[in-house]
Amino acid sequence: MRVAQTAYARQQRVGMTGNEAVAYAVKQADVDVIAAYPITPQTIIVERLAEYVNNGELNAVYIPAESEHSALSACVGAALAGARVFTATASQGLALMWEILWIASALRTTIVMALANRALSAPINIHCSHDDAYACRDTGWIQFFAENVQEAYDLTLMAFRVSEDKRVLFPSIVNLDGFILSHGLEALYVLSDDAVKGFIPPKEPVYPIDPERPMTYGPLALFDYYMEFKKVQAEAFKRVYPVILETFGKYEEISGRRYSPVKTYLMEDAEVAVVVLGSSAGTARYVARRLRAKGQKVGVVSLTLYRPFPAGDLAKALRGLKAVVVMDRSYSFGSPGAQLFMDVATALYHERERPLLINAIYGLGGRDLMPQHVEEAFEVAREAARTGEVKEREIWLGVR
């Protein structure tokens, strides 16, 4: 490990895979409980954490549960007891956790989960789609999307602080694209243990499980009270966004790295743009730079935050554009557009002037998003901008 020659001299520049970087961040966050069940492509995260616990590098309880359903259930109990809790999963594993996801959020637990995005079966696949992340968009979890290994590390640390903030008290998912980031190795800067300790204050449980003060968690509430509790949760979730902005700011102070829910690239005078999540953002920027060199006015918008969806800031970022291609690494059967597309369309609906919208499906099951696919997306957007018409609302990139 070598020390960075930057203003932030206490950071070390290292090479890590996304999984290693997440595990390292979780260790630095000094979690108390990890409950998980192995599943590709996240397994290395919990394997590494099990090693840390076994070596004595991390003073935590590691619960190798018999299923993901049990793993998340154990996380809920541990979080309610006051522990700082982490789990990781992917695809089918998340699907098995699904009913507990709602409980974890409604009980205001502060679990942090790494989700190494993987396509849902069938056919069976271990590579990246965003099906899993999208499928739990309504469950009341905060969701971040990392676009590289550095972000997977940074967002994991920030997720603990955001979730445990008394103004938040919601669980978080940090998405990292399966294999592309989970198994991809890159250079990143890591903070010192002390800096992390200062950044994430000790957790203060709100309704701790305590044998001396028995309480009832998640009692029956029918038509008499269920709706009121959902309103409480809804209003609380609306207050999450400013805390995330504040946390991004605090993190920049200690790391020098600036985060924003909506990242814009070459957008100042852009006429068309793509909107993208995860590791494809860098590829899209790479292509945008090349097209700019040819005089095309293209830009890239990528989202670091998926839930709460940064609708207002996204609408602002897309103002004045002629056409936008929303890129979805998933498909929503029978819906008026894939998942990200619907969110973007909804965010734009209230705008006085709206760009033409096209939905591009790409990268399913790990299909590589190559530069020519992004070029194709920009070309479709440019044609729509030129003609003022959308020929096909849904295009598939890289499908045979």
Add this chain to the structure above:
Amino acid sequence: MLYEVRWHGRGGQGVVTASDLLARAAILEGKYAYHAPEFGPERRGAPVRAFTRISDEPLEQHFGIYNPDAVVVIDPALQSEVGYILEGVKEGGLLILNARKVDDRLLERSRSLGLSVWAVDAYSVALEVFGRPLYNTPMLGAFVKAAGIVKLDNVLEAVRERFKVPDLAERNVEAIKRCFEGVSRVS
């Protein structure tokens, strides 16, 4: 400088680790790198590939490598798969083989692409050093010499960081050094 490497081998030979170590070594010397394995079902013996992208500038593209500057084949038995090995390789690029004798068809085709072809008997080195056909670090040593884009010292440091057991680290260091010295240009 942007340099892209494709590694060929079979499950269990350590092809992913070779690419991983190369990326770590490049990062140690201040460069930027991206390493990614190409996973199918994880089966011992199945053909496996891994990719390393190295640059002096920050890397943000995450797409695959289709036109590598160098191809390293760590499994001697893969030599006969000429089309598979040479697919997309840049004209004038580098081919590094684990071979006592280079396959004639492969050599002929490589010459027509203007590749410089290097070979080393990593099979013997692996058996002598590890007692098993682990070709990854030996072939990494051969790559370092033939390509000259990362320094040997940084590769050795990466190996020592990665293999925490001292004996294991030192055996890998030995394998790397022997193939670094033993590799030679055949065409």
Add this chain to the structure above:
Amino acid sequence: MSVRPLSWRELPAAPVITEAGSALRYKTGSWRALRPVIDRGKCIKCLLCWVYCPEPAIIRGEDDGVEVDYDYCKGCGICANECPVKAISMVEEG
């Protein structure tokens, strides 16, 4: 029994009942159609009724004699069913 329903603004952050035993305020004795009556002469103090009562509405005395807590007994009849000596009979209310 009329309790003002609370607005969402008055609820805790999570569906958690922070006060232990608050269900005691909700008396369920009025739900009963049949009332259990214990024949003390027959009772052998085996306490099976006390074990099985789901409420629990069987009060256990110092001498292991039992009484029914009619404030909470819903008249389900489990005690009468379980009693090995038929010391509990279910009698119509009213």
